[in-house]
Amino acid sequence: MNNSLAVVLIASGVAYGTPLLFAALGELLAERSGVLNLGVEGMMLVGAVMGFWTVERVHVPGGLALALAMLVAALAGTVMASIHAFLVVTLRANQIVSGLALTIFAGAAGLSSYLGNDLNLADLPARHTFGPLLPKALQKLPIVGPVLFGQNILVYLSWVLVVVIGLYLSRTRPGLNVRAVGESPAAADTMGINVTAYRYAHTLAGGALAGVGGATITLALTPQWVSGITGGSGWIAVALVIFAFWRPALCLVGAYFFGALQAVAPELQARSISLGPTVLWTGALPYLMTVLVLVVAASGTARRRLGAPGALGTPYIREAR
Amino acid sequence: MSTVPGQAPAAATPPATMPAVAMKAITKRFPGVVANDRVDFEAAPGEIHALLGENGAGKTTLCQILSGLYRAEEGEISVLGRPVSFASPRDAIDAGVCMVHQHFHLVGRFTVAENLVLGDRRGAGRHFHIRPDAVDSQVRELGERYRLPVDPRAQVWQLSVGEQQRVEILKALYQDARVLVLDEPTAVLTPNEAENLFATLRDIAREGRTVIFISHKLNEVKAVSDRVTVLRAGRNVGTVRTDQATAQSLATMMVGRDFEAPTRAPGERTKGAAMLQISDLWAQSDRGLPALKGVSLQVQAGEIVAVAGVAGNGQRELAETIAGLRAATQGKVQVGGASLKDGDPRAAFAAGVRYIPEDRLGTGVSPNLSVATNLELRSFRDGSVGPFLRLRRMKQAAEQAISRFDIRGAAPGTRAGLLSGGNVQKVVIAREFAGAMKVLVAASPTRGLDVAAVAMVHSYLLEAAANGAAVVLLSEDLGEVMSLNDRIAVMYEGQLSEVQDRQSLEEIAMRMAGSHLPPPGPVAEMLL
Secondary structure (H helix, E strand, O other): OOOOHHHHHHHHHHHHHHHHHHHHHHHHHHHHOOOOOOOHHHHHHHHHHHHHHHHHHOOOOHHHHHHHHHHHHHHHHHHHHHHHHHHHHHOOOOHHHHHHHHHHHHOOOOHHHHHHHHOOOEOOEOOOOOOEOOOHHHHOOOOHHHHHHOOEHHHHHHHHHHHHHHHHHHHEHHHHHHHHHHHOHHHHHHOOOOHHHHHHHHHHHHHHHHHHHHHHHHHHHOOEEOOOOOOOHHHHHHHHHHHOOOOHHHHHHHHHHHHHHHHHHHHHHHOOOOOOOHHHHHHHHHHHHHHHHHHHHHOHHHHHHHOOOOOOOOOOOOOOO | OOOOOOOOOOOOOOOOOOOOEEEEEEEEEEOOEEEEEEEEEEEOOOOEEEEEEOOOOOHHHHHHHHOOOOOOOEEEEEEOOEEEOOOOHHHHHHOOEEEEOOOOOOOOOOEHHHHHHOOOOOOHHHOOEOOHHHHHHHHHHHHHHOOOOOOOOOEHHHOOHHHHHHHHHHHHHHOOOOEEEEEOHHHHOOHHHHHHHHHHHHHHHHOOOEEEEEEOOHHHHHHHOOEEEEEEOOEEEEEEEHHHOOHHHHHHHHHOOOOOOOOOOOOOOOOOOEEEEEEEEEEEOOOOOEEEEEEEEEEEOOOEEEEEOOOOOOHHHHHHHHOOOOOEEEEEEEEOOEEOOOOOHHHHHHOOEEEEOOOHHHHHOOOOOEHHHHHHOOOHHHHOEOOEOOHHHHHHHHHHHHHHOOOOOOOOOOEHHHOOHHHHHHHHHHHHOOOOOOEEEEEOOOOOOOHHHHHHHHHHHHHHHHOOOEEEEEEOOHHHHHHHOOEEEEEEOOEEOOOEOOOOHHHHHHHHOOOOOOOOOHHHHHHO
8 A cells, every 4th residue: 555656656755845844934034134145946956966076085983974964965055045145135135036046056067067077076976875764663654754754854843834934923933023024124224124144044944955955956955966856846946935925834745746746757667657758747746836836926926915925035135315 | 481201391382402303414326416415403392393495405315314224424413412323214213203104014815903013012012922902902991092093904005195194193102203204194084084193193292202294385383383494406595494494485485586487367368169078988997897987077268177185086087087198988078079989099180189297207207218209209200201210309398398398407418207296297397388378287286396397287287278278277276276266176086076266275175085975864873
């Protein structure tokens, strides 16, 4: 039963969806503060390579190496995000241009590939990987076994994160403040909330989570590094935030849905179920969905109605005259 | 009289020994302008102090300095006797100064309660864990005490502009403001709402708080304030007690010279032929909702019909439909007997329709283009040689227009966006008055303009009528409506009330608020 296509698809949807979930939660934090970060893909790529490098080159016991790798990946994402934050918050540059530039800079033909190739990381199997955390007996339970108990620690961590971010935004003072900064920075500023600090903090946190998302791919999913390993996951994450109406819990649902879409093609192949050229479009499914979501969300009124933060994408200038 | 702490001195007391606000020699410069030039300003506790002046006189800047949004280059401020230096609005709030800006500083998607809790450092918002419901009862209590009823759970974007203003005032009272500054608060209100606001402000002042009230409307200032400080060109012209001033003396202080407002005496016009005929006109708003619901109107040549109403009741859609900028869904507009092509502004212009839009800087002119180009926007094709513009002719035409319409601070090459509001309006008028005008549609043509500029715009409207144009004046300003009309119609929720030759001010005000509707029937009464 646990080998039926449906159960495997759901279980691998969770696994494939976890990097998306991390990146989407990070993007959600940034966007809730009013900063659109299209550099997620680039930040994931840098996180992916730096996390993998840590595991390969730092010789410490497995668990510690993996924890360290996640830390390094988060740090790498943060560094990338700090460039974005400096450009768009301090210098008030166009957020779309800055984000795109970062992704191109870090992308498959840029920084991340250079780092990976220079450090000779390509085609190595990971020395340590994230495996299932819970005892085998639990994993053998029907359906819930593979879906809920067969996952690695990163999956459980992402669940905690969904709850924490959800409560943070809806129930805490800093959460209220960041929502105000994203909706109406002028109002927030008048009430003594430091718009710059909030935007920096949430953009950096978003970068860290994107980095973690990237390393989740190289250390738990594949687990190896090749150039351009994220394969557009960052863009899916950006679409996911819209898809989820800027709510963390819906991010989780959406991430697993997109994850399952990503898992369809390899799973069908593994079972030698040939659908002919259909394989082409099943592989393209998540991207088609992404394009669809982004097209729908491109219109300003649709975005407002879906619940986009009011000041998303607009720099804040106090003495605007 | 000794005052017990917490007990307010009576309203309208003469300036006490310690002023609530004292600003000394405040100077603030913006690139190219001195907004405030060594301004002294004092307001006493328990008074409503009006700050009167033309646009660009520096009223708003002075108050933004007082509320911490701007920093003065020179000068000292003290609040309640203590010298202060504000680096941000927060500092001002902490010192007891709250400002209600013209554009509200509210978070639209938050509830009223959440807006109050935001940035709260003393009450329910102090805790890390926030429950906005905790302030519900407080909001209701404050609302009852100051006659500012608002539902604390309502989301701000769903509220009317008047209600949003109440939330802003509640926010200030929740922060226990000692000094409340309001920047042209009545600009967005119906006459009745304005009356209620004045009553609230008097309540607030009676508690010993200070209300500073920015306005350029003389009748308002006369109605509500205890004292008036007049600013002109960034300087303090003087402070007078309101009961010792007349509207005329205040106007003279504001403008700096004696001046007379042009008005239209009843029966002044000559009867002409029907020039503009609108029959059963329907149109949609930008959101796709019906904005005009069967509007019919006939205006004769040489006649001024004033359409009164609170903004958002379809005036914009009516003006745009006549000007050809908006396609009608039903009905037609005729000029001199010929139907206009629907939704074609060029055809409307060719038929003699001239349009002064309400958004003069966004729709009226293109702010980044030069004055000469803006003057030519309607008629590029008339003077050009094939695709080429005749720049020298354009420049000469612009120079003529600048001198004829007295557009100040402009050369043909000046960017239109750099001009003051009144002069931008002159550019629009100069352009629209070119050619054979048959119909003039003026949408809130004097909104935000100062007394002298208003008089200038009014004189041009009268000139247009005198030259035989049918003039439709859409306005929220009852003074303007009363002084210029031959006939008045009131617009409410997309419908035009019957045009009558004589209506009292009260009746117009009531119709603007929609109270001409038939009384609720038995079913509606049961529901209520």
